[in-house]
Every structure is written in C-alpha cells, then in structure tokens.
Amino acid sequence: MNQTTRSYGLKQSTNSELSCNSLVFWETLVNPTRLVRALPQIRFQKQLSVPSKARAIMNSKLEQTISVWMQGEGIPVYGALTQDINADVCVVGAGIAGMTSAYLLLKEGRTVIVVDDGPIGGGQTERTTAHITNALDDRYMEIERWHGQEGARLAAESHTAAIDRIEEIINSEKIDCDFERLDGYLFTPIGESPNLLEQELQAVRRAGLSQVESILSCPLQNFDTGPCLRFPRQAQFHPRKYLAGLAKAILHMGGRIFTQTHIAKVESGTPARLRTEMGLTITAEAVIVATNSPFNDFVTIHTKQAPYLTYVLAFGVPRGQVTKALYWDTENPYHYVRLQPMPNDVPASAMLGNPLTEELLIVGGEDHKTGQADDAEARYDRLETWARARFPVNEGRRCHWSGQVLETIDGLAFIGRNPLDGPNIFIATGDSGQGMTHGTISGILLTDLIVGRSNPWSQLYDPARKTLSASDRFLKENLNVAAQYGSWVTGGDVESSEAIAPGTGAVVRQGLTKVAAYRDEHGQLHECSAVCPHLGCIVQWNHNESTWDCPCHGSRFDKKGHLLCGPANTNLVQSTGLPDASVEFKAVSV
Ligand SMILES: Cc1cc2nc3c(=O)[nH]c(=O)nc-3n(C[C@H](O)[C@H](O)[C@H](O)COP(=O)(O)OP(=O)(O)OC[C@H]3O[C@@H](n4cnc5c(N)ncnc54)[C@H](O)[C@@H]3O)c2cc1C
Numbered sequence: 001m002n003q004t005t006r007s008y009g010l011k012q013s014t015n016s017e018l019s020c021n022s023l024v025f026w027e028t029l030v031n032p033t034r035l036v037r038a039l040p041q042i043r044f045q046k047q048l049s050v051p052s053k054a055r056a057i058m059n060s061k062l063e064q065t066i067s068v069w070m071q072g073e074g075i076p077v078y079g080a081l082t083q084d085i086n087a088d089v090c091v092v093g094a095g096i097a098g099m100t101s102a103y104l105l106l107k108e109g110r111t112v113i114v115v116d117d118g119p120i121g122g123g124q125t126e127r128t129t130a131h132i133t134n135a136l137d138d139r140y141m142e143i144e145r146w147h148g149q150e151g152a153r154l155a156a157e158s159h160t161a162a163i164d165r166i167e168e169i170i171n172s173e174k175i176d177c178d179f180e181r182l183d184g185y186l187f188t189p190i191g192e193s194p195n196l197l198e199q200e201l202q203a204v205r206r207a208g209l210s211q212v213e214s215i216l217s218c219p220l221q222n223f224d225t226g227p228c229l230r231f232p233r234q235a236q237f238h239p240r241k242y243l244a245g246l247a248k249a250i251l252h253m254g255g256r257i258f259t260q261t262h263i264a265k266v267e268s269g270t271p272a273r274l275r276t277e278m279g280l281t282i283t284a285e286a287v288i289v290a291t292n293s294p295f296n297d298f299v300t301i302h303t304k305q306a307p308y309l310t311y312v313l314a315f316g317v318p319r320g321q322v323t324k325a326l327y328w329d330t331e332n333p334y335h336y337v338r339l340q341p342m343p344n345d346v347p348a349s350a351m352l353g354n355p356l357t358e359e360l361l362i363v364g365g366e367d368h369k370t371g372q373a374d375d376a377e378a379r380y381d382r383l384e385t386w387a388r389a390r391f392p393v394n395e396g397r398r399c400h401w402s403g404q405v406l407e408t409i410d411g412l413a414f415i416g417r418n419p420l421d422g423p424n425i426f427i428a429t430g431d432s433g434q435g436m437t438h439g440t441i442s443g444i445l446l447t448d449l450i451v452g453r454s455n456p457w458s459q460l461y462d463p464a465r466k467t468l469s470a471s472d473r474f475l476k477e478n479l480n481v482a483a484q485y486g487s488w489v490t491g492g493d494v495e496s497s498e499a500i501a502p503g504t505g506a507v508v509r510q511g512l513t514k515v516a517a518y519r520d521e522h523g524q525l526h527e528c529s530a531v532c533p534h535l536g537c538i539v540q541w542n543h544n545e546s547t548w549d550c551p552c553h554g555s556r557f558d559k560k561g562h563l564l565c566g567p568a569n570t571n572l573v574q575s576t577g578l579p580d581a582s583v584e585f586k587a588v589s590v
C-alpha cells in the first residue's frame, strides 16, 4: 500500500457527497413521515451505545456513503428476537439471497424464520446497481473453460430462470419496484479488437442463449461503441422496493422476520442450533446462512473466492436521451451502466434531480481488492471522466457509493451444503456482480435441496466443488492473501496516533502489535486491535467509507471496530484508549 496516496487529513467532501449524505437528515427534519421511517435507525444507533459484551451489529448504513436506493422509501424494520424459537428453516441474512429463499420455502409450506443483525437489505443488496442479467461477468468463454459446455449451458439456464422467477414473484405479489425488461449490451473498450465479442458470441450460443446477437453499435446517440452483443430480455429493478415486497409476502405467509439479531454460532445436528449474540437459541431442521460471506465457513470457501470493492456514481441525464438498457464493457475491471427514474418522493427528487426532465444514469466500476487501495477519489474521478466522455451528463455527481463483491475463482456462486459441516447447513455466497440472479438461484436451489427435490444446477453451484481448470486463479488469489500477512512486520501508516487528524484513521504500530486508530471529529481517539478476528490479517483504513477493511478475505468493520460484514463474526478487539462499551476488551499481542 502506498502511504503517499492516503489522506490523513479531514475526510474530503465533494459537493455530491454533501448532497447525498445530508439528504436523509434534512428530509427527516422537514418530513414527519420520514422521521417515523428513521426511528428504527435512530433506535439502532442508540443500541450501539448500550454496554454489551462483544456486540456485533451489521448495517451498511454505518459506512459513509449512501446508494440511490437507500435514499427513498425504507423497509419497515421488524423487532429483534427476544426468546428462544423454533422453525423448519432458519435463514440468516435478509438480503436478496435470504429473502428469496425464505419466500420460496414458505411457498412449499415450510415454517421459516429470517434473522438479520441489521435491517432488511442492509448488506450489499442496498449497494447493488441491480442489473438483472444472464450475461455473465466472467464471460461464457471462461465459464465453458472452467465448467465445460454443459456447465455453461446450466449457468445460462439458471440465470435466465432467475430473471423469470423475479418477474413471476413481482407479478404474483404485485410488488411495485420499477421492474423492467430491457436489453443488455456488451461492448469492447475503444481501440480493442472485437474478436473477443465474436468468441463470446459463439460461447453464448453454445450455452443455449440463441437470441443473443452481434450488432454494429449500442443504441446510444453520443457514443459509438463499435460492434457489441445484444442480450435480450434482461431486467432491472429497485432492489430495496423488491425486498420490501418480499418481506410483506413472507409475513403474509406466516414467516417471521427478526432484525438486529446477530447470530454468533451455527451448530449442525437434528435439529440445528443457532446461538444469538444475546444468548438466545433458535432450533431448526435446516439452516441457510445467506450472509453474503459465510461466517460459519472459516476457511474452505474463503480460499476459493476473493473480495473486491467496486465504485458507483449517479448523474442526471436528460430524460429519453440515453436508451434505457443495461451496458457493460469488457475492460478489466469492467464498467457497468444503467438508468433509473428519479426517486418519486418529492424531497429526494429535489436533491437528486428533476424527475420531469431528468433520469439517473448509474455508472460503476474501478474495482480493486478490498483493503488493498485507499484512493477512492481518484477512482470516482476516473469513472466520471469515463461517463462524461460517453453520455450526456448534466452538471455534477448526484450520488456516489461503494460496495463489496465476492468473486469466486471459477466465476459462479457457491450455493448448497456447507462443506465440512452437517448435511442440514446450507450457504449462498460468491455472487460476483451477479447477486440479483445468484441470490434468486440460491432461493430456488436451496429450496429444492431442503424439500428433497433434485435440481439440475446443484453440482454446478456445489460449494464443495473443485475446479481444477481454475487453479491458476486459485493460486493467484491465495498468493495475494499470503502476501498480506507481510503487514505484521512493516511499520504503521503513521509514526504515532498523534499524527491522525480528526475524522480519519490509520494503522499504528505499538510494540509488537498493530492498532487501528480512529480520531473522531471531536479529537477523541478510538483504538482497536488492527488484527482481523477471522484469520489474523491486518486491517486497512478506507477513508471513503470510514471503515477498516481486511485485505485477506474482505471482513469489514466500522471506524470504531464494529463488524460490518464477514467472514469475521466479531468486532475488532479494543486494545487501548478510552473504552467503547460495545467492543469487548482484550489485550492483544503478537
Ligand atoms: C456496487 C455494487 C454493484 C453491484 N451490482 C450488481 C448488479 O448490477 N447486478 C447483480 O446481480 N449484482 C450486483 N452486485 C452484487 C449484489 O449486490 C450482491 O451480490 C447481493 O446483493 C448479495 O446479496 P446477499 O443476500 O447474498 O447478501 P447481503 O445483501 O449482503 O445480505 C446479507 C445479510 O446478512 C446479514 N448478516 C451477516 N452476518 C450476520 C450474522 N452473523 N447474523 C445475522 N445477520 C447477518 C447482513 O446484515 C446482511 O443484511 C453489486 C454489488 C455492489 C456492491
């Protein structure tokens, strides 16, 4: 990590950031409905200050940036679990994978509990750009190399079925979530040979997507992309509104949803037992751990997938001037683009743009391995330059955010029985940038496995699979992880915590150990061990989100060390400084 690229001063704010982050605050003041909606969040914040042993609470809102979806209508927050409870199936994680699984299992007549330690959708599902697609991130050419022609065919079949299933659910539950079918276009960067597209077209056709075609250019007025592939019948939606609809349907069918309930441990057995952070027990015949990164699989899965941060900007564009479609290029990392109507509640629209004359253009990309770069502003700038050169963008950025995706070594998610665990413990992880379809495939496949129905996709997505043809990627990612342990013997980011400016953080060496030190806006220092509780890598400061990110397997913690996402399942251990009652105290040494 190049220290000179880091900012140890006050967090730099752009205009767009101010508009994005202050939005909720101002709207809450002027709009009583919003105040009511915000109450659960206020209650949630209050909980953090309640002394408790090793409390670990996840909520993407504890990151600094806010996505477009997080600014509109919220999902009603359900209460925490307060007593021991039992069901046929317990689903941990209320993102798209968990909520779809719960919904489909209820349809099969199973009793289902969903537990989440944040609000519904508060993980990566609120940070997605929600391209719903069967045009796979890693390209069908590669999927075919890793999984064979039949594997590629099943991948195409399953992602296509997932788009159809999302549409079916939306129609049957009458979910108002801006769902639209539209085309997707894959193009090469300027100056690159279109041969790649030709080869991809052949692979796509062999996989059974016979309607994909090569055309001369994307239907964009201001940007001649050159030849591209058109994938028909893709889709997009508003992910939070979709989850809100699923939540309503789950409750309607008798499912129970508990938020702010952290699962500390999952034990297989008949029944399986889940222990909550507060000491309550959930018993269930089957357990689905749909926490994006499974905390109950300590090593196996995490050697086969790698965490990447990805960045998104939203701009206003004149309504109707950009053809509504999904767009991707083949750069590495690739750019992804879509449109979204301006949010229709008046104050949000006023802040994001004029819904009568504008729509939002959402542009993402600039991925890097989590915890291995801290130069978000340069990445946002490059994204902006890229977007302005190709689209009729109005004025400044309207919103920006980042999030994490988990990329498997062989391009497909891990969905099925957790390896080395009991037969009734299931996981769903490794979505890459295809969590909307992979999350839906999880629901379909895990439901089949739990009710005892055979499913043609089960081997393809089996978490225990070994893909020998992807061993080069396996080696590359694991050598990269091994190299991260070198941080144990290097110096800190700064000589001492005195050098840390208010509102920012840095890793400081203290004797044999390293400390994650954050100085708040009032100048008070908060120190935790910088050692990730998963497998002991040293976390890195992320000034864009004010988080501590682990460069090994992607665990992330807020500025004071509270867990945001796994595979770690506890907070960073407080080491020195003033006590933060919500983080357990332990001395840390090497
Ligand atoms: C910027 C960005 C753009 C993306 N774009 C796309 C796209 O265009 N198309 C696409 O298909 N995918 C996209 N993705 C990927 C997609 O968003 C994710 O893969 C998907 O949302 C993951 O859903 P999930 O249900 O698996 O996990 P999450 O939504 O992260 O949900 C997991 C839940 O588990 C809870 N949890 C974790 N641990 C515990 C515990 N111990 N106890 C209780 N609860 C726990 C968390 O609080 C969280 O709510 C994108 C992702 C990002 C970040």
Ligand code: FES
Residues within 6 Å of the ligand: 532, 533, 534, 535, 536, 537, 550, 551, 552, 553, 554, 555, 566, 567, 568
């Ligand atoms: S996430 Fe594995 S060591 Fe931190």
